[in-house]
Amino acid sequence: MTPRATSSGRVEDSTPTPSAEAAEPAAKAEQAPPAPPPFPHSVPRAAGYVAAGVLIGLTQALASGVIIGNLQFVAGEIGATQLHASLLVAAFYAPRASLSLFLIKLRTQFGLRPFAECSVAIFALASLIGLATQDLRSALLVQFLAGVASAPLTSLGFLYVLEGLAPKYKMNVGLCLVLTVMMSGTTLGRLIGPLLSDIGVDHAFAVLSLGLALICVALVMRFPLTSQPRVKVISWVDVVSYSMLAIGFGGIAVVSVSGVGYWWLEHDWLGWTLAASIGCLAIMVAIELNRDSPLLDLRWITSPPVLHFTGVLLLFRLILSEQSLGGAGLFQKMGLATSQVAPLYGLMLLSSVLGGAVCAFIIKPDREGPIHLFALVLIGMGAWMDSQSSILTRPEQMFLSQSLISFASGLFLPPALLAGLTSALKKGPNYLLSFIMIFLTTQSLGGLMGGALFNTVVSIRQKIHLGYLTDGLTITSPQVADLIGRGTAYMAVIEPDPSLRAAEALSQISQQIAVQAYVMAYDDVFAVIAGIAALMAAALTLHLIYMAVASARNKSSAPVAG
DSSP: OOEEEEETTTTOOOOOOOOHHHHHHHHHHHHHHOOOOOSSSSSSHHHHHHHHHHHHHHHHHHHHHHHHTTTTHHHHHHTTHHHHHHHHHHHHHHHOOOOOHHHHHHHHOOHHHHHHHHHHHHHHHHHHHHOOOSSHHHHHHHHHHHHHHHHHHHHEEEEEEEEOOOHHIIIIHHHHHHHHHHHTTTHHHHHHHHHHHTTEEEEEHHHHHHHHHHHHHHHHHHSSSOOOOOOOOOOHHHHHHHHHHHHHHHHHHHHHHHHHHHHHTTOOOOOOHHHHHHHHHHHHHHHHOOOOOOSOHHHHHHHHHHHHHHHHHHHHHHHHHHHIIIIHHHHHTOOOHHHHHHHHHHHHHHHHHHHHHHHHHOTTOOOOOHHHHHHHHHHHHHHHHTTTTTTOOOOGGHHHHHHHHHHHHHHHHHOOOOOOOOHHHOGGGGGGGHHHHHHHHHHHHHHHHHHHHHEEEEEEEEHHHHHHHHTTTTTTSSHHHHEEEEEEETTTTTTOOHHHHHHOOOHHHHHHHHHHHHHHHHHHHHHHHHHHHHHHHHHHHHHHHHHHHHHHHHHSSSSOOO
């Protein structure tokens, strides 16, 4: 085309120009974000990362689960009473309650690969030292080292599973897989405990821990994590502040584990430990509130939404103590061996895995409310069914109720973690550390405090029921005399002395009454937990209705385009 003259004398090019409609796709193409980089790992290598993460998480879970679930066996190995052996749990959780927080900064400053290699190596060394334990003192030292060494394994399990998954699977399959594995430690520990005790190997639990740790070392060396840039983030004020936090959380962990066994008001050291813990936490708060770059953003942590989130997680840990402590404690008081309860533990483990698998398919950022509501309903149903237990109840009668609670536990935690991570990242990367502290504290320290509250209420209610059952009963009462007569008749063949037969029969009657009082106490606590779950479900239902109504109003009041 040639230029042409206009009436005004200007010359115009008659060549047609592209229309706005034709230019718009090109502009959009130029502004479109670059395509995401391809997934860097082959399928076999990605599977190796996922397998490494699962094994690391399982090793960390069993490190605590074996001790908690088999305390009587561990006490026998070191020649300690079960009361004294409970200090092993305190020694394990005292450093672990807070150490994961500081390890995040260590990982950022010194690099991910050295962090991973050192972490599993230290855990393997702690497991090796565990083979040399001979008494309570050495066992306490080993458990303290194991608590220190297992703390980094929590984050390593997450990192390895997320490394092996494509981005679209990280926040659903990854979260659910790792959390399911880490929550199964106590149940799995109780399930394999009798098997380890029956093989006749000294320090069988330490041998298992060492074997798993060495496999983890090999996997970490074979599958290194993707390197991240190192940033100097640790200052001397961080060290001082964290030291106060560690002492405070560690003291609370010790008091929570030991308070029921030694009883809260009967030993002065419990009170002094708790007072020192509160004092250290107060110092940490004073330091953090006056820093420009705090280790923890306490103002954000104490904001209403975050306090609400923290309260929900703590209540969740409380109602889940029905399973972690309730069923196992009830059957232990009844005198059932761990091997007799093993089928129940196996079913609980299977239900928990199934719950995590279902959660991986349905989890989305906007679905945490309905998922939590369904989980609370299941927990309430299971706890209410357990509250009908009697002295004749056996593990088979709890198959359904405990399966419901295990399934609900696999459903509850991943959506809560996803919602918290999303909220923290919206505020900025600096808030991620504060959120991780909240999450880990509610799961470790909150679990110990929930267990302490559960066992305290059981102990108080057992004494009340025991008083009711024995009120008015004397040796000369017709009911007691009849029971003593039956008992002495049964023992006539093995005990010729009538007075000893009567004393033994009376002792057995006292034990049966005490067991009956414990069953009634556990039923009371199960009913309370069912009530708490029902109240939480009702409150969540009202909240969901309110949010739905508010969303509908916002949509109706929004201006219509065009």
